[in-house]
Amino acid sequence: MIFNADIRTSFPIKDYVFFVVSNEPWGKQWFLKHHYAAELARLGYAVYFLDPVGAWSPSGLFSTGLERQATDSSVDVISYQNPLPLRFLPDLALRGNDWLNAKKLEKLADGRKSIVWQFDAFRFAYNFLPNSRKIYHVADHYRDLHFDTQNAENADLIVCTSETFMPYYSGFGKKILYVPHAVSSTESDVDGEHARLLRQKFGDFLLHAGSVNDRIDLDIFLALTEEFGEHNLVLIGPDKITRPENRAKWGRLLERGNFHFEGTVPASQVRDYAAASKTCLLAYQFDEMQTLGPITSSLKVLNYLAQTRPIVSSSRIEYDSLIDRGIFYAEDLSAFIDLARRALAGEIEVDKDVARQFLTEHSYVKFIGDILSTLDF
Numbered sequence: 001m002i003f004n005a006d007i008r009t010s011f012p013i014k015d016y017v018f019f020v021v022s023n024e025p026w027g028k029q030w031f032l033k034h035h036y037a038a039e040l041a042r043l044g045y046a047v048y049f050l051d052p053v054g055a056w057s058p059s060g061l062f063s064t065g066l067e068r069q070a071t072d073s074s075v076d077v078i079s080y081q082n083p084l085p086l087r088f089l090p091d092l093a094l095r096g097n098d099w100l101n102a103k104k105l106e107k108l109a110d111g112r113k114s115i116v117w118q119f120d121a122f123r124f125a126y127n128f129l130p131n132s133r134k135i136y137h138v139a140d141h142y143r144d145l146h147f148d149t150q151n152a153e154n155a156d157l158i159v160c161t162s163e164t165f166m167p168y169y170s171g172f173g174k175k176i177l178y179v180p181h182a183v184s185s186t187e188s189d190v191d192g193e194h195a196r197l198l199r200q201k202f203g204d205f206l207l208h209a210g211s212v213n214d215r216i217d218l219d220i221f222l223a224l225t226e227e228f229g230e231h232n233l234v235l236i237g238p239d240k241i242t243r244p245e246n247r248a249k250w251g252r253l254l255e256r257g258n259f260h261f262e263g264t265v266p267a268s269q270v271r272d273y274a275a276a277s278k279t280c281l282l283a284y285q286f287d288e289m290q291t292l293g294p295i296t297s298s299l300k301v302l303n304y305l306a307q308t309r310p311i312v313s314s315s316r317i318e319y320d321s322l323i324d325r326g327i328f329y330a331e332d333l334s335a336f337i338d339l340a341r342r343a344l345a346g347e348i349e350v351d352k353d354v355a356r357q358f359l360t361e362h363s364y365v366k367f368i369g370d371i372l373s374t375l376d377f
Helices: 005-010 032-042 058-062 090-109 148-153 163-170 192-202 218-227 244-254 267-276 286-292 299-306 333-344 352-361 364-375
Strands: 016-021 046-050 067-070 076-079 113-118 132-138 157-160 175-178 206-209 233-236 259-263 279-282 311-313 327-329
Touching: 016 032, 016 090, 032 046, 032 113, 032 132, 032 364, 046 090, 132 364, 157 163, 157 364, 163 175, 175 364, 192 267, 206 267, 206 299, 218 233, 218 244, 218 333, 233 267, 244 259, 267 299, 279 299, 279 333, 299 311, 299 352, 311 333
Parallel strands: 016 046, 016 113, 046 076, 113 132, 132 157, 157 175, 206 233, 206 279, 233 259, 279 311, 311 327
Antiparallel strands: 067 076
């Protein structure tokens, strides 16, 4: 893909540096912020990914430096300590930490203009680098977090991944832009041999990618493993279940021979699993989804769709054009099982023309151009 020439003119590569402020560390599992950092670096920009700060310790009072680690994505990962604890006078301490940490990071800018691309609602809400502009990228329900208001008030541009966030953030009088999740420019780079080995190992399997937490409906997984004994159910992603009743269900799943929990896999391998699968799943709690309505745009949907795998979902996504053309929505457990059965039998498929058009319209390169052109006001 060709990066928008007007954006290159407004934000010359040699004159700008990006600081991506993340609430998730750089590692195997990638979220929206990791992809934006990698895509910006792929376009040629200097990108520093600020890992979340760990728990405060007294040694932070004397910390004057930062650690810098290069990655194979041409992104430099930065880690540092907060000098001041937030437990006492959090607003004042945050202002102090922002100012002190900005002094550490200012050297990395090396005279270039800075764009702060912020996905973390707890850091740099007030002060940051001189000669910088700030994008506050709202990818979840941040409005209940303590420093959300300050971040929004101090942003030059607010980007929302869901249209449901727009009315609230429009109230801050800032430039605001709706940008759903996007697909990476490398998403089609499947490791064919790895995908073949996965098919050989699991057969025609069902896949669920992403964190396994208390929003996931484990009853769906239990029903699938009971109903389709000859098919494997494969999960990739971290185990973040906390509720005792869900831990008990999780234990029952782990005992089943056709249930396979692979844990967190490298981000580059998610596409291999999707390509090898027969169908892919979104298995959120039915009751929660009916209460909240359509969920935000979903990164995993794009991972699935890029491999043209039918998606059986317990929740409506903000992708109306894909309903019954790529995403097949089930209102209850019985309907979910029926759709999974039809997908395994090849009775429901992805409309490849619709998928191709959708993915073209939802590329990171396009959205980066949209965001930067809106920021440039």
